[in-house]
Amino acid sequence: MAQERNTEELIIEAARRIFIKRGLAGARMQDIADEAGINKAMLHYYYRSKEKLFEIVFDEAFSKMVGRLGAVLNKPMPIEEKIRTLIDHYITSIAETPYVPIFVLNEINQQPEMMIKRVSSQPSFPDIMAFMKEVVEAGKKGIIKEISPLQLFLNIVSMCIFPFVARPLIQGIFQQDNIQFNMLIEERKKLVGDVIISWLKP
Known part of the structure; x- marks a missing residue:
C-alpha cells in the first residue's frame, strides 16, 4: 500500500508540473509519464485519463488558494x-502556493464555462455573496461608505494577486532577490488593508 501511495504521489506531482507548464489542453499522458519517470502503461493503471488527473490537481490547487478564505468570510x-x-x-495562502493563481486563471480563460462550473461547485468555495451583503449593510448603516461590493472584491483580489503574477518583472526591474520579495509581500498584507480601509472610510 505504501508503494502504491508513493507512486500515486509521484504521478500527482508530475501532473502538477506538466499542467502548470502546459495546461489541460497542452498536456499529454506521455508527458506526465515521462515527468514521473514511469511508463505510460503504469500511468494508465493508476489514472485512466488526463482529465481525471487534472481534476485532482486543479481541485487541490483551488482548495489551497481559497481554503482559508471561507473560514474568514463565514x-x-x-x-x-x-x-x-x-x-x-489571502496573501499568506498565495505566498505558500504562488503557482496557483496563474494556473487557475489560465484554465478558466481556456475553458470558462466548464471551469467556472467546477470552481463554483467546490466544497471550499467561499460564500462571496454573503460577504457582499455584509458590505452593503455596513454601507447602509454608515459603518463604511456605500460602495459597490463587487468593486471592493475586485480591488482586494487584484491587489493581492498582482505581485505574484508579476513577480519576475518586479524582481527584474527593481533588482530584488527572493528575500527582498518575501519582505515586500509581508509588508503588503498591512499596506493593502490600509489602502482598502482608507477608501471605505465614510
Whole structure:
C-alpha cells in the first residue's frame, strides 16, 4: 500500500508540473509519464485519463488558494477586521502556493464555462455573496461608505494577486532577490488593508 501511495504521489506531482507548464489542453499522458519517470502503461493503471488527473490537481490547487478564505468570510466579526483578516489570509495562502493563481486563471480563460462550473461547485468555495451583503449593510448603516461590493472584491483580489503574477518583472526591474520579495509581500498584507480601509472610510 505504501508503494502504491508513493507512486500515486509521484504521478500527482508530475501532473502538477506538466499542467502548470502546459495546461489541460497542452498536456499529454506521455508527458506526465515521462515527468514521473514511469511508463505510460503504469500511468494508465493508476489514472485512466488526463482529465481525471487534472481534476485532482486543479481541485487541490483551488482548495489551497481559497481554503482559508471561507473560514474568514463565514466568521462573525466587524467588517473592517474581516477585510484585514481576509487580505492577510489571502496573501499568506498565495505566498505558500504562488503557482496557483496563474494556473487557475489560465484554465478558466481556456475553458470558462466548464471551469467556472467546477470552481463554483467546490466544497471550499467561499460564500462571496454573503460577504457582499455584509458590505452593503455596513454601507447602509454608515459603518463604511456605500460602495459597490463587487468593486471592493475586485480591488482586494487584484491587489493581492498582482505581485505574484508579476513577480519576475518586479524582481527584474527593481533588482530584488527572493528575500527582498518575501519582505515586500509581508509588508503588503498591512499596506493593502490600509489602502482598502482608507477608501471605505465614510
